[in-house]
Amino acid sequence: MDFRAILEEIYTEAKALPAIGTVASTIPELAKINPDKFGMHLTTIDGQDFGIGDSEEKFSIQSVSKALTVAYAFSILGEKVWERVGVEPSGNPFNSLVQLEYEKGIPRNPFINAGALVIADILITHLKNPKQELLNFIRTLSGFETINFNEEVAKSEKDTGFRNAALCNFLKSFGNIHNDVDEVLDFYFHQCSLEMTCKELAHSFFFFANEGKTRNGNQILSQSQVKRLNALMQTCGFYDESGEFTYRVGLPGKSGIGGGIGALFPKNFAVATWSPRLNEKGNSELGMYALEQLTTKTGMSIF
Amino acid sequence: MDFRAILEEIYTEAKALPAIGTVASTIPELAKINPDKFGMHLTTIDGQDFGIGDSEEKFSIQSVSKALTVAYAFSILGEKVWERVGVEPSGNPFNSLVQLEYEKGIPRNPFINAGALVIADILITHLKNPKQELLNFIRTLSGFETINFNEEVAKSEKDTGFRNAALCNFLKSFGNIHNDVDEVLDFYFHQCSLEMTCKELAHSFFFFANEGKTRNGNQILSQSQVKRLNALMQTCGFYDESGEFTYRVGLPGKSGIGGGIGALFPKNFAVATWSPRLNEKGNSELGMYALEQLTTKTGMSIF
Amino acid sequence: MDFRAILEEIYTEAKALPAIGTVASTIPELAKINPDKFGMHLTTIDGQDFGIGDSEEKFSIQSVSKALTVAYAFSILGEKVWERVGVEPSGNPFNSLVQLEYEKGIPRNPFINAGALVIADILITHLKNPKQELLNFIRTLSGFETINFNEEVAKSEKDTGFRNAALCNFLKSFGNIHNDVDEVLDFYFHQCSLEMTCKELAHSFFFFANEGKTRNGNQILSQSQVKRLNALMQTCGFYDESGEFTYRVGLPGKSGIGGGIGALFPKNFAVATWSPRLNEKGNSELGMYALEQLTTKTGMSIF
């Protein structure tokens, strides 16, 4: 299939649309971004690899990182991960404390903030130098040695992250955080501050599409494990809009409030989009549009 | 692929497992069933078609019918259906009223009871003879003219269905039921009382796997519409265990408290299982096991 | 104390206020009322008894009746009443189903709709001719033989009472309604349709102020029982505005969406107000104002 032509078609159509949505305002450092940026990169199992628009510009991947940290924790602990976090859609906003209270501190899934904090806690427990080892892991996934945290963004998140501090303390009160609250938050704010280009993100997601193996041939997870994380992204990757994304796009993926989305078609391709304007659920308006067009125009959907 | 050998293997293994779970007790008529029944039927796009165990015995399909009624409503109204019911996982038990109150009477999806009642109301509005036309629709889907309601089961549900009566009145108080409450409940209790064999159920689900076309060549929905309903079953088909089912099995499907499950692999096969013992979430314990084994042994999963 | 002068002062002040609030619109029959009606009647233990404004005009007492039915049930069953309904403020709107779901069908208190339905069910179980005997009870309380139901209002409530039908079915699903749902609703809609003047209502509430004894000397409840119901009205009588009413007025009382309020100062007086304009919590705006002025001007408050 000529993906390049399709991407160009989507790009042209997308740029012609009226601008909808607003840039995330909760984190001051992110609010500075140019809202009209738009990039897309696709990389296929059979070797096609190209981007369009602002696809080589760095952006803050934010919650897209949750897909990568859960993969890291899963590679270390296997199924034991699910003793401390569930695999069910939450049906609530990403930062809700309500469900957590009713369910005694076990987050519904690793893609809501509470779940990602538990995953961060797991990684801290099992890594000697957690932040550096996370960087190494992601550099291995992507093949890009220059991927790094943005310390200004991490600090900005810390200065305004009272809701996350509330979640982390709440989890700790249920015994589901084992390390120091401040250390867990520091790790979490750093993972969210990771910066990538669409190309780097698509390459990082490649192993999800390629039965667990990166573009450089590193086997990160088994075929069966990757299948399970893909399933999890399908049901839970887009906060309380996961159903809508599945309904419209039909691909496993993960979004972030920086405007990025990583998605994939198992055994076929990985794709990343970036457009900072968010809809009211906190997902990239143009990114969702572009991915919907991708599955519509190619007829490639898992359903 | 030699599906027959795989089914026989699964059947043998499943029968050797210790019996787990209990038969649904909320509906007296259903509680009489032999808990050790177990059947399975698989039908492929390329023409394979066979069952094993109690696959030709009738059982009450209950909530599996919700997948068929939403298909019927979707074939009549198209995307307008989603003005009155959502496409998001609920994160709550199938009969919860809580979310409905917070969300002003718009059920999260058509597979929780509230959503199915709205679908029933839509069908009643658009059909002249709703129950008969539903039967006709399902007979067309499946190719079996003998499929029918079980009036004893329908009556038993009515006699004990106070929670559903509460839901239907609650929806009506929000204006999201347009017909008479008793008429909607009567239709709903009848659809739940539909009886099928595993073979009939697998054949009924065939069009979901076959891009909208039944085994007899009737185009029920477009390829794009079927893709969307499959996506919806994936995220919402198993109540608040949808994530678990997706994680373990990775196929779109719908379960019922009669112990039946209909599932499918798009463009490949439809499958039905029946075993009345339910886990605590109300899904068939052995049915979920059998489907997990099917995707594991065949390596066929959408993820 | 010269209550007459104080009432006249309050009346003059109240009539000079700008009209705030709107007449209840949920029950068509009630929506027809003249919103500017305002009456007040006070009756003291030491024999003072007079009204002002529209105090001798009939209005629909609606939920004020809940104070009377719980007194009736309490007189029959004593403390056993609390096995099926609680004595705690609900912190939720009067017709919420949420709490009921979490608390397995035991309503928080007898003044929210769910609790009043359980009280209705209790009365139906213990009375041979429930509606007639309720009328007799209330005629005895008040000394007025002409108090009656308004059948048009009762019918109007039935035609639009889907939320109450939802609650009653929901309670039945938890086993906390023993009689037929339709019979319970019919009784409940009738009790709500009771019509009284301010004078009749104040006389009906007299026994709460007079240690259980009516103006005619009938001992309805013991001193200790009346004390407990007064306490209950204090914490729960004004829906999710009970705290506000207690804070501002400091008297036990019960309001209704017909715009009526019955209240009392233990061992001193009973008072009734009527003004159909309601605030957003469903309580009479002018009634609350008048009672706040009454305690402020007299310095008589239980706190």
Place this chain on the structure above:
Amino acid sequence: MDFRAILEEIYTEAKALPAIGTVASTIPELAKINPDKFGMHLTTIDGQDFGIGDSEEKFSIQSVSKALTVAYAFSILGEKVWERVGVEPSGNPFNSLVQLEYEKGIPRNPFINAGALVIADILITHLKNPKQELLNFIRTLSGFETINFNEEVAKSEKDTGFRNAALCNFLKSFGNIHNDVDEVLDFYFHQCSLEMTCKELAHSFFFFANEGKTRNGNQILSQSQVKRLNALMQTCGFYDESGEFTYRVGLPGKSGIGGGIGALFPKNFAVATWSPRLNEKGNSELGMYALEQLTTKTGMSIF
């Protein structure tokens, strides 16, 4: 009335009861207490003043302090206090985050933890040396210059206070905490660590009973303001058991998990009890019993 004889009677009866309930275990420092301690002190407007049992032994007043800090904030800000905290019963446990999420960070009342944290924040904003000035205020209320914090208890609360840290960060995320989270928590943990004897506590509550004036004649609040705080204690002082306490005892009061209760009969007396065994709602079992007996034996209740 001969209160001394009544107190002795209650004390004898109470000591003869089987021990029910358990000492609070959430704060390690509190868990060390002798569970069988029991003291009571009563002080009347007309000058009676005496205690019984362990009434002169210091205990940790914990949440009883919330009645005193809200009085302090009310004396500074007046009605403006209610712009940041409500006056309604919450209907939820004292440390629930659920309601706070639905109600956008405005705690239902100042007696749940969230509300007390907001009151602490208000005091920090308006006081130069908050902890010392709080001590001064309470020494003035009680007339005892030796009342002090227990630093070990304060530290113990800090070390285990993740739920309170969650609440405070959560409030801050809604903008309803103006000062530094750690400073607010430090103040709050100190106020909870205040130690008093029953005598000191009863004297501290005296001004609530005495129209705002302490035993030493200091006018702390106006008559009208005290009436309002008494009303608030009545509806909200005992967590989600406030209705029960009002029903059984019928006096405004405030409990703490150290086993203390302060209560009062307006214009008559203030009373304090201490018994560390708590019921499942976190209120002192024997304290509630003793106060119920006090109103029963004296016939003195506001209702």
